[in-house]
Amino acid sequence: MNAAVVVYIFKRVPRLLVSLLVWLVVRLVYRPRVDGLENIPDNGPVLLAANHVTYVDAFILAATLARPVRFVMYYKFGKLPIVGTLLRWARVIPIAGRSENPEILRTAMDEIAEALDNGEAVCIFPEGSLTEDGEVRVFRKGIEHIVARTPVAVVPIGLSGLWGSLFSRARTRLRDVTLGKLSSRVGISVGAPIPVGHVSADHVREQVATLRGALA
Template sequence: MLYGAMKVGIGGPLRLAFRPWVEGLENIPAEGPAILASNHLSFSDSFFLPAVLDRKVTFIAKAEYFTTPGIKGRMTAAFFKGVGQLPVDRSGTRGAGEAAIKSGIEVLERGELFGIYPEGTRSPDGRLYRGKPGGLARVTLATGAPVIPVAMIDTEKIQPPGKVVPKLMRPGIRIGKPLDFRRYQGMEQDRFILRAVTDEVMYEIMKLSGQEYVDMYATAAKRQIAEAAKAEKQAQKEAQKEAGKADREDKAHEKRETEPEKERSGP
């Protein structure tokens, strides 16, 4: 009941304000379990996709959204529960992965839709990054549920980093045909199979989204971008320091040049 109320309260206004366009809705089964594997461009992805679907879709969210104390914390927790998100403790990488897999399997065993972002985090620059082979592949092989590739289009342009007020524009959602990986069931421990399943899904997402593909993990790309920004900031600081030093040296030189002139023009 809470999900239905939140869907009406959030999904309706979202559709009215942003008018997202959708292709491939017929690929979402009317009933039964399925995994929606999407690219991840924006925090809003987990809201726009459920807003255009008739069925409930459950995503994974970090546990901090559900455990923050105070009135604001309780409101945040109620909001995320209402939009169908499950808390997962991400304090330990391996533990977080296992918890996400377990949660996904439970959702699918109830015959519901499970949403997952194979990249593991939002794209730092709008490109599509390598999918992580643990979660998506293991969940589909453990349950036999089909994987439906999804491409979010332009959602990162609605509220870029640093912008408080969202831009009113039409994002898009393309939903691909279901992928069946039941031929690999029982092979969840084979890392080459996990990699092959993940890469096949990412290839379909790439075709749907039209994004440039980068064969590295988004988390690694974020580290590189952060390190580059840090290095640039340090270089600017050093340049300013050198410029200040040069300016002081120029002023000292001018002072030395003018002192003899004063002596010559004295009484």
């Protein structure tokens, strides 16, 4: 076994094991019901837009969707021990608000454009933060800027059944979680692609809100 093979194994095996572990946890704990996966193209650039209910939404989607996805997440998560390593392995794109760190925002927009130009799937949470009451918050205009720069269809995704679970803002502490809320029956409803000419923050939000109710 030469050095190149050893390096490859040490790089790939941990990622594969983590991916398998995430898949198992999601399947056992969240038991996702999925509808509309056929609306996500098997290849080519696409922008996915989902509502944001818990800190683990990206992991749930990553374990459920049929193709690899680049997720856009708040940059400070990448600074957490262990979590940061996992996010780098997953090629997560770190982002910040314009008022907090405009340089990180610019870099994120560049990375999103590059990923789409390379034919990848990118997922954003246009609310910009977790819901505080279980409802879908106002979508920020960043989604419009992304599509204006790189014209691609937007696939809306509605997440349901997560509000009140451990990693939502309804349950911020483990001691507040009842046994029934340690697991959830999560609904993931994927809508038809929205053509470039019909993409607006408000319209995408309406579609996501409708989808969220479809499997509630």
